[in-house]
Amino acid sequence: xxxxxxxxxPGDSPRALGRSGGAVNKVIVHIDMDCFYAQVEMIRxxxxxxxxxxxxxxxxxxxxxxxxxxxxxxKLMSIREAKEKCPQLVxxxxxxxxxxxxMSYKATELLEEFSPKVERLGFDENFIDVTELVDKKLQxxxxxxxxPESLVSGHVYNEQKVDVNDWAHxxxxxxxxxxxxxxxxxxxxxxxxxxxxxASNKLLAKLVSGTHKPNQQTILLPxxxxxxxxxxxxxxxxxxxxxxxxxxxxxxxxxxxNDLQTCPYMILxxxxxxxxxxxxxxxxxxxxxxPVTPSGxxxxxxxxxxxxxxxxxxxxxxxxxxLLKNLLxxxxxxxxIPHTLRLTIRQFSPTNKWFNRESRQCPVPSHxxxxxxxxxxxxxxxxxxxxxxxxxxxxxxxxxxxxxLNVCFCNLKASNPTRRSIGFYLTQKAMPGPNQQDGLMxxxxxxxxxxxxxxxxxxxxNNQPASPGSVKKYSELPxxxxxxxxxxxxxxxxxxxxxQEILMSPVVPTAPRREPNSQALPSKGILxxxxxxxxxxxxxHGGDCSLEKSMASFMGVTKVHHFTVSDCSDSVSYSTCxxxxxxxxxxxxxxxxxxxxxxxxxxxxxxxxxxxxxNKYSLAPLTKPRSSHVCEGTDDIDSCSVTKLTNRCRCDKxxxxxxxxxxxxxxxxxxxxxxxxxxxxxxxxxxxxDQEVSFPNSVDMNVFFQLPEEVKRELMAEWRQLDHxxxxxxxxxxxxxxxxxxxxxxxxxxxxxLLKYFKPN
DNA sequence: CAGGGTCACT
DNA sequence: AGTGACC
Numbered sequence: 001x002x003x004x005x006x007x008x009x010p011g012d013s014p015r016a017l018g019r020s021g022g023a024v025n026k027v028i029v030h031i032d033m034d035c036f037y038a039q040v041e042m043i044r045x046x047x048x049x050x051x052x053x054x055x056x057x058x059x060x061x062x063x064x065x066x067x068x069x070x071x072x073x074x075k076l077m078s079i080r081e082a083k084e085k086c087p088q089l090v091x092x093x094x095x096x097x098x099x100x101x102x103m104s105y106k107a108t109e110l111l112e113e114f115s116p117k118v119e120r121l122g123f124d125e126n127f128i129d130v131t132e133l134v135d136k137k138l139q140x141x142x143x144x145x146x147x148p149e150s151l152v153s154g155h156v157y158n159e160q161k162v163d164v165n166d167w168a169h170x171x172x173x174x175x176x177x178x179x180x181x182x183x184x185x186x187x188x189x190x191x192x193x194x195x196x197x198x199a200s201n202k203l204l205a206k207l208v209s210g211t212h213k214p215n216q217q218t219i220l221l222p223x224x225x226x227x228x229x230x231x232x233x234x235x236x237x238x239x240x241x242x243x244x245x246x247x248x249x250x251x252x253x254x255x256x257x258n259d260l261q262t263c264p265y266m267i268l269x270x271x272x273x274x275x276x277x278x279x280x281x282x283x284x285x286x287x288x289x290x291p292v293t294p295s296g297x298x299x300x301x302x303x304x305x306x307x308x309x310x311x312x313x314x315x316x317x318x319x320x321x322x323l324l325k326n327l328l329x330x331x332x333x334x335x336x337i338p339h340t341l342r343l344t345i346r347q348f349s350p351t352n353k354w355f356n357r358e359s360r361q362c363p364v365p366s367h368x369x370x371x372x373x374x375x376x377x378x379x380x381x382x383x384x385x386x387x388x389x390x391x392x393x394x395x396x397x398x399x400x401x402x403x404x405l406n407v408c409f410c411n412l413k414a415s416n417p418t419r420r421s422i423g424f425y426l427t428q429k430a431m432p433g434p435n436q437q438d439g440l441m442x443x444x445x446x447x448x449x450x451x452x453x454x455x456x457x458x459x460x461x462n463n464q465p466a467s468p469g470s471v472k473k474y475s476e477l478p479x480x481x482x483x484x485x486x487x488x489x490x491x492x493x494x495x496x497x498x499x500q501e502i503l504m505s506p507v508v509p510t511a512p513r514r515e516p517n518s519q520a521l522p523s524k525g526i527l528x529x530x531x532x533x534x535x536x537x538x539x540x541h542g543g544d545c546s547l548e549k550s551m552a553s554f555m556g557v558t559k560v561h562h563f564t565v566s567d568c569s570d571s572v573s574y575s576t577c578x579x580x581x582x583x584x585x586x587x588x589x590x591x592x593x594x595x596x597x598x599x600x601x602x603x604x605x606x607x608x609x610x611x612x613x614x615n616k617y618s619l620a621p622l623t624k625p626r627s628s629h630v631c632e633g634t635d636d637i638d639s640c641s642v643t644k645l646t647n648r649c650r651c652d653k654x655x656x657x658x659x660x661x662x663x664x665x666x667x668x669x670x671x672x673x674x675x676x677x678x679x680x681x682x683x684x685x686x687x688x689x690d691q692e693v694s695f696p697n698s699v700d701m702n703v704f705f706q707l708p709e710e711v712k713r714e715l716m717a718e719w720r721q722l723d724h725x726x727x728x729x730x731x732x733x734x735x736x737x738x739x740x741x742x743x744x745x746x747x748x749x750x751x752x753x754l755l756k757y758f759k760p761n
Numbered sequence: 762c763a764g765g766g767t768c769a770c771t
Numbered sequence: 772a773g774t775g776a777c778c
Contacts, residue, residue, distance in 0.1 A: 056763095057763040057764065058762090058763060058764095059763095060762080060763055062763055062764085076762080076763080094763085094764090095763080095764080097764065097765065100764095100765095101765085120766085120767090121766095121767090121778060122765080122766070122767095122778055123764095123765075123766085125778080239777090239778080240777075240778090241777090242776055242777045242778080243776080243777085244775075244776060244777090245776080245777090275769090295767085298765095298766075298767090299766080299767070299768090300765095300766075300767085301766095302764090302765070302766075303764090303765085304763095304764065304765075305764090306762085306763070306764080340772090342772095342773095357774090358773080358774080359772090359773065359774080360772080360773080361772060361773075362772085406764090406765090
């Protein structure tokens with residue numbers, strides 16, 4: 001798109017002088033990419049340039065390039081109409097958003113080089129608060145440079161004259177130069193064109209950016225604020241006033257901007273309440289005090305599909321699994337762990353105007369293995385949750401007609417940085433030679449910390465016929481920077497997949513974004529093991545001693561009794577003893593660091609004997625979450641309402657030991673399998689299926705495991721009855737738990753009560 | 762009304 | 772947790 005590269009020709013519309021004065025206002029730049037999806041498609045396939053191009057989703061042209069617009073094709077036009085207007089229109093499918101999403105984040109990251117205050121608005125718009133940058137530039141700008149001819153880049157809204165003696169004018173003008181730099185950078189580095197608007201708030205910056213399209217920029221000076229906002233022909237054009245608000249305003253007879261400006265506040269307040277009333281009336285006057293809030297990484301990851309009809313459970317499952325697997329790939333790349341899962345549906349109804357979506361959500365049990373992306377063990381577990389959510393909305397026995405499914409991972413929190421089998425790396429006694437650097441190449445002139453990351457994921461998104469030439473070009477691969485702490489020699493000797501994992505690891509930030517509203521990572525994680533000193537130790541001692549210490553300290557283990565590492569086909573078993581929990585360890589018992597088993601062994605255990613460990617203490621972690629200091633500050637336990645926790649145990653046949661604590665606000669789940677005769681669920685159930693048992697709060701697990709076998713069985717049978725439907729903790733379950741509590745307090749220690757085995761309390 | 766997001770309110 | 776409103 002070589003429309004008018006107006007950053008090349010600065011200052012084409014500047015002028016003389018005027019007044020002075022003005023408050024210390026912000027300088028906000030709004031960047032709006034030109035027909036974003038179409039642009040991305042043209043970058044991916046340059047053959048499409050110069051051809052009329054439409055991006056298709058379902059039967060709609062969601063956007064098209066300017067070539068197509070010449071024919072009258074427009075956004076959100078039906079395919080049929082578009083083809084009528086422009087028979088030569090080239091259509092590409094835009095249903096897989098991956099390329100757009102990736103380009104979008106590249107753009108945002110680029111903008112973050114100018115200022116940390118970058119707020120995304122959809123995939124193709126960004127606000128940047130450049131106030132500080134502008135003031136910095138202004139400080140070192142000689143007065144001789146402050147002539148209108150060179151100060152402003154691009155257009156001035158309303159042909160207003162710039163007064164270089166007016167501070168506000170000067171600042172906005174300098175902002176225009178920043179905007180020009182930003183656009184130049186977007187074009188030079190990413191090949192993207194777009195419009196920019198510069199003004200003293202977000203609302204006005206957004207409005208003004210659209211006044212000269214495409215690929216141009218415009219500034220708005222204070223004297224034209226009113227003109228700008230009043231140029232809108234309807235209140236619905238005001239960003240921030242959407243469909244619903246528009247309708248309500250219209251019902252009050254308010255449809256022009258001026259109507260809203262002059263409407264007595266009380267009327268608005270009556271209709272909308274104070275906060276919305278104030279906000280929309282301010283907006284109608286061009287005022288907007290909202291800050292540019294750094295968007296940071298996404299708060300949720302979701303995928304959806306819409307269709308004409310979906311009316312069988314099988315279909316639902318198939319589609320859900322599709323969505324889920326795509327999501328898992330994205331989630332894996334992201335690195336954070338979702339703690340909430342949401343399912344949204346849209347049901348067909350004859351009066352289905354548009355959007356009647358409903359959703360159900362639930363906490364994600366933290367025992368889920370988020371280790372390997374799609375195909376992970378997470379799929380069946382999450383599918384189970386999803387179907388339960390589904391059944392909360394739809395009675396499966398009764399006919400239904402869905403037109404949309406959406407699966408969403410939200411409440412994303414930083415995970416422990418090591419996501420895959422760390423033991424795999426640690427047990428690679430012989431590191432591969434230096435010639436094994438397949439997918440990972442050092443870039444041309446790069447400093448030794450920049451790498452291209454081989455992208456072997458994605459692309460497999462649904463109904464796209466996998467084109468043979470879809471291998472990504474090297475230059476398109478993401479460039480990643482290794483943290484300084486890493487020793488490059490050690491790094492280069494690592495096997496390919498380890499390198500990739502490190503590069504993919506969430507502790508390797510490409511650009512730091514919003515402070516992780518979750519907790520700080522406990523350490524650099526896997527990277528710790530590859531720092532120079534650690535690596536040296538490793539080679540000297542055959543890797544045992546220092547590794548053990550590293551692992552231990554990383555886990556927050558202060559005293560190691562027993563330490564083994566073994567590799568079980570891409571998932572690892574760990575057993576380690578810890579006597580005391582280091583107070584600084586925020587994540588004592590969760591399974592992300594160690595894929596298979598990470599268990600907590602009481603100091604009483606005979607730590608020399610593996611079988612003792614496996615048999616006797618496999619469920620030991622059950623006791624842990626109930627001691628409050630362990631839960632303190634643990635982000636896994638959302639509310640730290642430890643006293644409300646209920647322990648549950650689920651046993652899977654045939655698994656190797658796998659213990660883990662998964663708390664949620666209402667309960668605490670332990671999924672583990674026990675091979676020992678100690679708590680042999682198999683003899684109880686004999687179906688080999690999953691069994692779940694509730695361990696009431698009052699039960700001290702230490703005591704429990706000392707009970708005679710029959711007693712344990714009997715107790716578990718009783719608890720199990722309390723707990724059939726429990727993966728999604730619902731009101732029913734809580735009521736059951738409460739009723740159990742009630743019963744228990746009524747008959748504390750009856751002579752025949754099994755509860756006599758437990759301490760009163 | 763496509764596919765994705767965010768945030769606020771209850 | 773669920774919905775609504777916005778882009």
